Amino acid sequence: MQPKQMRQDLDVLTGLGAALGNQIMGQHHVLPQVVEALQDGELGLTDPDRPKGTFLFLGPTGVGKTELTLAFTRHLFGEDHLVRLDMSEFQNQESVGVLLGRNENEVGLIAKRFAAVQGQGTLLLDEIEKAHPRVLDLLLQILDAARVTMANGDTLDLSEFYVVCTSNIAASAMLNARHSVRSTLVRFVESQAQAQLRPEVFARFQTVSVFDRLEYDVQLEIAQHLLDREIFNQRSRSEIKISYDPKLVPFLTGQGVHPRLGVRPLRGCIERFVRRALRENLLGGGKSEIHLTPIEPQ
Numbered sequence: 001m002q003p004k005q006m007r008q009d010l011d012v013l014t015g016l017g018a019a020l021g022n023q024i025m026g027q028h029h030v031l032p033q034v035v036e037a038l039q040d041g042e043l044g045l046t047d048p049d050r051p052k053g054t055f056l057f058l059g060p061t062g063v064g065k066t067e068l069t070l071a072f073t074r075h076l077f078g079e080d081h082l083v084r085l086d087m088s089e090f091q092n093q094e095s096v097g098v099l100l101g102r103n104e105n106e107v108g109l110i111a112k113r114f115a116a117v118q119g120q121g122t123l124l125l126d127e128i129e130k131a132h133p134r135v136l137d138l139l140l141q142i143l144d145a146a147r148v149t150m151a152n153g154d155t156l157d158l159s160e161f162y163v164v165c166t167s168n169i170a171a172s173a174m175l176n177a178r179h180s181v182r183s184t185l186v187r188f189v190e191s192q193a194q195a196q197l198r199p200e201v202f203a204r205f206q207t208v209s210v211f212d213r214l215e216y217d218v219q220l221e222i223a224q225h226l227l228d229r230e231i232f233n234q235r236s237r238s239e240i241k242i243s244y245d246p247k248l249v250p251f252l253t254g255q256g257v258h259p260r261l262g263v264r265p266l267r268g269c270i271e272r273f274v275r276r277a278l279r280e281n282l283l284g285g286g287k288s289e290i291h292l293t294p295i296e297p298q
C-alpha cells in the first residue's frame with residue numbers, strides 16, 4: 001500500500017541513509033535519527049500543520065552540520081531548495097522588520113528568499129543562539145504552526161519545509177572533553193542549549209542531534225574523499241590522468257586540519273595542492289599523466 005501523502009520515490013527514501021553516509025563521515029550517532037525523521041516527513045507521517053521535520057544540530061565547528069543539511073536537501077529536492085539565514089545578522093530589535101517587512105508596502109526578506117525555492121525544501125538557520133529574542137519568537141511560530149505572517153498581511157506556509165537550526169553552544173566543552181562518556185557529554189550540551197535558547201524553543205525541536213568531534217581516522221577518511229573528488233572534477237576539465245602516493249592522504253590531513261576549525265580548511269588545502277601540481281605540469285609543457293606525492297619541507 002502507498003502512503004497517502006507520499007512525496008518521493010521509494011528508492012530515494014530507502015537509499016537516503018547510504019547516500020548521506022557516503023558524504024557525511026564519522027557522525028553515525030546522528031545520521032540514523034535524522035534519516036528516520038526525513039523518511040517520516042517524506043512519507044507524510046508527520047503533522048501536516050507543522051514543518052515536515054525540525055532539527056537542532058549542535059556541535060563544534062566544521063563537523064558536518066551544514067554539510068548534512070545541504071546533502072539531504074539536495075538528495076530530496078535537487079539544487080536550489082535551501083533558504084539559509086545566518087542568525088548573527090539578526091541580533092537586534094530591527095531584525096524582525098528586516099525579516100517580515102517594516103510596513104505593508106515592504107516585502108520582508110523571508111518572503112523574498114522563499115519565493116526563490118519553489119514551494120519545498122529546507123530552511124537553515126545558522127548560529128541560532130545569536131538571534132534576537134523577538135526573532136526567536138518568530139521561530140517558535142514556525143516550529144509550532146509552519147506559518148509566518150508578513151507585514152503586508154501575506155502568510156507564508158512552511159509546511160512543505162524542513163527547519164534546521166545549528167549552534168556551537170558548548171562546543172569548547174566538546175573539544176576539550178577527551179575522555180568523557182558520550183551520553184554524559186550529550187546531556188551537558190543539550191542542557192546548555194536548553195538554557196541559552198530558552199526551554200520552550202528547545203522543546204519545539206523534534207530532533208536534537210549532537211555532532212561528534214571528528215577523530216583522526218575520520219579526518220583521514222574525509223581527506224581521501226575530498227582528494228578523490230577534486231581529482232575526479234579535474235579529470236572532467238583536463239585530460240590529464242592523476243594518481244597519488246597513499247602517503248599524500250595523511251600529509252594533506254596534517255596540512256589542512258586545524259585544531260579549532262577542524263576539517264573546515266581541508267577542502268581548500270586539497271584543491272590548492274592538486275591545482276598547483278596541474279598548473280606546474282601545464283606551464284611546464286603538459287605531461288598526460290602526473291603522480292602526486294607529499295612535498296618535503298625545504
Ligand SMILES: Nc1ncnc2c1ncn2[C@@H]1O[C@H](COP(=O)(O)OP(=O)(O)OP(=O)(O)O)[C@@H](O)[C@H]1O
Pocket residue numbers: 023024025026027059060061062063064065066067068126166167168214222263264267
Ligand atoms: N562529517 C563530515 N564528513 C565529511 N565532510 C565533512 C564533515 N564535517 C565537515 N566536513 C567538511 O568540512 C566542511 C565544513 O563543514 P560544515 O560546513 O558542515 O561545518 P559545520 O558543522 O556546519 O560548522 P559550523 O558550526 O562552523 O557552521 C564541509 O564543507 C566538508 O567539506
Ligand SMILES: [Mg+2]
Pocket residue numbers: 065066067126166
Ligand atoms: Mg555550519
